[in-house]
Amino acid sequence: xxxxxxxxxxxxxxxxxxxxxxxxxxxxxxxxxxxxxxxxxxxxxxxxxxxxxxxxxxxxxxxxxxxxxxxxxxxxxxxxxxxxxxxxxxxxxxxxxxxxxxxxxxx
Amino acid sequence: xxxxxxxxxxxxxxxxxxxxxxxxxxxxxxxxxxxxxxxxxxxxxxxxxxxxxxxxxxxxxxxxxxxxxxxxxxxxxxxxxxxxxxxxxxxxxxxxxxxxxxxxxxxxxxxxxxxxxxxxxxxxxxxxxxxxxxxxxxxxxxxxxxxxxxxxxxxxxxxxxxxxxxxxxxxxxxxxxxxxxxxxxxxxxxxxxxxxxxxxxxxxxxxxxxxxxxxxxxxxxxxxxxxxxxxxxxxxxxxxxxxxxxxxxxxxxxxxxxxxxxxxxxxxxxxxxxxxxxx
Amino acid sequence: xxxxxxxxxxxxxxxxxxxxxxxxxxxxxxxxxxxxxxxxxxxxxxxxxxxxxxxxxxxxxxxxxxxxxxxxxxxxxxxxxxxxxxxxxxxxxxxxxxxxxxxxxxxxxxxxxxxxxxxxxxxxxxxxxxxxxxxxxxxxxxxxxxxxxxxxxxxxxxxxxxxxxxxxxxxxxxxxxxxxxxxxxxxxxxxxxxxxxxxxxxxxxxxxxxxxxxxxxxxxxxxxxxxxxxxxxxxxxxxxxxxxxxxxxxxxxxxxxxxxxxxxxxxxxxxxxxxxxxxxxxxxxxxxxxxxxxxxxxxxxxxxxxxxxxxxxxxxxxxxxxxxxxxxxxxxxxxxxxxxxxxxxxxxxxxxxxxxxxxxxxxxxxxxxxxxxxxxxxxxxx
Numbered sequence: 001x002x003x004x005x006x007x008x009x010x011x012x013x014x015x016x017x018x019x020x021x022x023x024x025x026x027x028x029x030x031x032x033x034x035x036x037x038x039x040x041x042x043x044x045x046x047x048x049x050x051x052x053x054x055x056x057x058x059x060x061x062x063x064x065x066x067x068x069x070x071x072x073x074x075x076x077x078x079x080x081x082x083x084x085x086x087x088x089x090x091x092x093x094x095x096x097x098x099x100x101x102x103x104x105x106x107x
Numbered sequence: 108x109x110x111x112x113x114x115x116x117x118x119x120x121x122x123x124x125x126x127x128x129x130x131x132x133x134x135x136x137x138x139x140x141x142x143x144x145x146x147x148x149x150x151x152x153x154x155x156x157x158x159x160x161x162x163x164x165x166x167x168x169x170x171x172x173x174x175x176x177x178x179x180x181x182x183x184x185x186x187x188x189x190x191x192x193x194x195x196x197x198x199x200x201x202x203x204x205x206x207x208x209x210x211x212x213x214x215x216x217x218x219x220x221x222x223x224x225x226x227x228x229x230x231x232x233x234x235x236x237x238x239x240x241x242x243x244x245x246x247x248x249x250x251x252x253x254x255x256x257x258x259x260x261x262x263x264x265x266x267x268x269x270x271x272x273x274x275x276x277x278x279x280x281x282x283x284x285x286x287x288x289x290x291x292x293x294x295x296x297x298x299x300x301x302x303x304x305x306x307x308x309x310x311x312x313x314x315x316x317x318x319x320x321x322x323x324x325x326x327x328x329x330x331x332x333x334x335x336x337x338x339x340x341x342x343x344x345x346x347x348x349x350x351x352x353x354x355x356x357x358x359x360x361x362x363x364x365x366x367x368x369x370x371x372x373x374x375x376x377x378x379x380x381x382x383x384x385x386x
Numbered sequence: 387x388x389x390x391x392x393x394x395x396x397x398x399x400x401x402x403x404x405x406x407x408x409x410x411x412x413x414x415x416x417x418x419x420x421x422x423x424x425x426x427x428x429x430x431x432x433x434x435x436x437x438x439x440x441x442x443x444x445x446x447x448x449x450x451x452x453x454x455x456x457x458x459x460x461x462x463x464x465x466x467x468x469x470x471x472x473x474x475x476x477x478x479x480x481x482x483x484x485x486x487x488x489x490x491x492x493x494x495x496x497x498x499x500x501x502x503x504x505x506x507x508x509x510x511x512x513x514x515x516x517x518x519x520x521x522x523x524x525x526x527x528x529x530x531x532x533x534x535x536x537x538x539x540x541x542x543x544x545x546x547x548x549x550x551x552x553x554x555x556x557x558x559x560x561x562x563x564x565x566x567x568x569x570x571x572x573x574x575x576x577x578x579x580x581x582x583x584x585x586x587x588x589x590x591x592x593x594x595x596x597x598x599x600x601x602x603x604x605x606x607x608x609x610x611x612x613x614x615x616x617x618x619x620x621x622x623x624x625x626x627x628x629x630x631x632x633x634x635x636x637x638x639x640x641x642x643x644x645x646x647x648x649x650x651x652x653x654x655x656x657x658x659x660x661x662x663x664x665x666x667x668x669x670x671x672x673x674x675x676x677x678x679x680x681x682x683x684x685x686x687x688x689x690x691x692x693x694x695x696x697x698x699x700x701x702x703x704x705x706x707x708x709x710x711x712x713x714x715x716x717x718x719x720x721x722x723x724x725x726x727x728x729x730x731x732x733x734x735x736x737x738x739x740x741x742x743x744x745x746x747x748x749x750x751x752x753x754x755x756x757x758x759x760x761x762x763x764x765x766x767x768x
């Protein structure tokens with residue numbers, strides 16, 4: 001991890017710990033990826049504020065590598081900010097709130 | 108994947124002609140983002156989709172009309188605005204939005220733009236500015252920045268780019284804003300604001316064109332230009348539009364610049380009809 | 387006091403004013419235009435009358451804006467028109483092409499003047515005969531009517547709208563400065579005696595394919611805002627209206643939009659015959675030139691020449707079959723037109739060499755003196 005990313009990560013962890021102490025419940029989200037629409041532009045991966053999207057190794061029907069969700073609970077998780085929903089030019093990805101039962105599953 | 112598969116999967120699919128996806132825009136092109144923001148705006152406002160009409164010209168941005176599931180018209184190069192003027196005047200209950208590109212609206216369509224703004228015709232114009240004539244292979248246009256390399260300026264562009272918000276403001280538009288496709292939230296909010304106003308409204312949307320513009324100008328991926336926007340854009344709401352020309356090496360000023368109230372042409376004309384008919 | 391749309395009664399009107407009144411009687415409620423001599427009076431009449439009847443009249447920034455607004459208004463469901471002259475008509479050609487391809491009903495009045503270029507703005511010409519048919523790019527058919535009196539300007543305006551609505555094609559009214567500016571008696575009938583044709587509309591609530599034609603080769607036309615959520619494009623398209631950039635789709639659509647006119651030529655073509663029963667020389671003319679042609683035929687008859695006149699009231703589609711049949715029976719055609727030979731080429735083509743074809747041309751700026759046409763008739767006799 002670069003120095004810049006390390007600093008970001010530390011800030012995020014501190015904020016999340018603070019939230020935990022103050023009993024603020026962070027929103028949790030679920031990402032739906034419509035793999036075959038992706039054209040591999042990389043916008044969602046680059047601009048996800050939580051950094052939970054990475055390029056997958058698989059090829060989709062158009063020949064691109066769609067993103068995949070890689071979370072590291074409890075800090076590095078999708079918080080349903082929906083930026084991926086807005087920034088995708090292909091209508092290939094969107095986030096929705098995570099159900100409570102699902103949340104327990106995901107940790 | 109069959110191009111004809113009609114399966115609603117995305118949140119916004121009900122606003123799209125899903126049987127035509129994937130759309131034709133290149134990987135890294137920002138036009139799809141503008142379409143997404145527009146759909147988010149009309150979804151938020153719960154606009155009457157029967158009355159919404161999208162009119163576009165020719166070019167990559169012009170293809171937007173073909174993907175949105177409302178009455179839509181893909182017209183001639185440069186002539187979306189007068190077509191929209193005719194539509195709106197003939198049926199004032201329509202909500203008419205022109206979405207087209209920089210060359211289409213400001214080069215061949217320039218005359219129509221300035222007069223529709225001057226008259227304050229009640230239409231909204233969204234100009235996708237990717238600094239190039241994309242569809243035809245990357246020739247320079249009125250918004251191509253100074254010194255940029257394009258297929259018809261192989262030694263560097265010797266013209267300076269048109270300051271679009273300045274044109275709009277000076278011609279009398281009641282709402283003038285400039286955003287990029289990176290600033291999705293603000294762009295969507297701006298579209299929501301503008302959709303609720305009357306009169307001639309204009310939003311310039313800066314977008315990457317990696318295939319024919321970015322590639323020739325050291326930004327080969329859409330991501331490169333998005334990062335460029337992130338680094339170089341500065342939000343200055345209500346800045347005087349004469350100060351916001353896009354020049355190489357300078358900050359790109361974005362924001363909402365004009366938001367005024369003025370009687371629309373349609374209202375003035377209908378008042379005239381009523382007075383002539385005696386009520 | 388606002389006047390009604392149909393000004394029933396006897397009037398003394400110019401051709402320009404009559405064509406405007408005929409359009410309004412036909413139901414036209416949208417005019418977008420740009421001033422150009424000698425058509426401006428049409429625009430001025432609309433500016434006065436549209437507010438009276440609750441219609442729209444707007445001056446656009448140029449001719450392209452005008453015709454674009456007309457097409458937009460047509461797609462919003464209104465009958466729409468514009469008026470111009472040769473130079474403006476040239477500017478509108480790309481939109482004529484778009485209207486043909488998207489099958490948008492509209493009426494364009496072309497009050498012809500001396501041409502080419504700026505030419506003779508205030509004097510008559512008939513130099514747009516070919517432009518009306520071939521001015522736009524592509525293979526297409528179009529309807530062009532030619533009145534020769536203010537009364538006909540009124541009547542043909544109604545016919546132009548009816549044809550345009552029925553066939554979903556632009557209808558051009560080819561007038562000229564002479565007919566446009568002359569004042570004559572115009573009788574406007576009561577509203578219920580005027581036959582109006584409206585475009586076919588799709589049934590609401592049923593799935594709609596904008597370019598799926600009925601048996602008559604013409605698809606029903608929805609209006610924006612009716613809830614059909616259709617897409618219209620100038621690109622070659624399929625029945626859904628979506629772009630289909632294939633040779634097959636192109637073949638299909640071009641054939642249909644041309645055939646819908648070609649197969650109905652006999653219903654659209656209109657002409658007047660004068661002393662043609664036993665004619666050996668037929669003068670073919672239209673518009674202002676035809677007025678001299680009538681006199682020329684009379685003079686010829688006085689000299690014992692068996693002359694007749696075929697006055698075309700529709701220029702396009704051209705009555706080719708009819709000319710072909712006439713060519714078998716007559717010695718020669720004399721084509722009298724105010725240009726250096728345009729209609730004459732169609733007559734030559736359709737005569738198939740069976741009859742001589744002689745041009746009686748006055749370049750522009752005036753119409754023929756009857757003697758000039760008579761000279762050509764006498765030439766034909768030899």
